[in-house]
Amino acid sequence: MKIKYLICFLASLLLYFLAYWSLNDKKTASWTGSVCYFVLAYLLLNAYDDGKHSIPIACCIILGRMLPAISLMFIDFRPMRFMLFTPLLSSVAVALAATYFRNKNDVILILSMIIIVLLNSLGPEGWENIAG
16 A cells, blocks of 8 residues: 555656756756646546545655655755745646546536646746745
């Protein structure tokens, strides 16, 4: 049982390192992070969830995404504060994927996509104003 949590954590960490070049680009980071982590969360939940473990699996995926980003921020927070939005948006995408997986309702999928598009379109500029 614990091995599936470790697999989910490592898959999330692997996705972070595979998409690192794109996750640190200001223009594509939020889109890449949210789409990749939404798909990864849904696939891992589909593979490992038996109806009772969707929240711990989602938490392992979020931890695998946040751990490298937070560890980089401990080195020097000032330049990294602008990039904090990307891991937060990836975490929202994982939560939305878990919500969709638990309910399997098309309305939730459409609302999730609308939320992701709105956050990706309007979020980075607002975050720069807040963080700047």
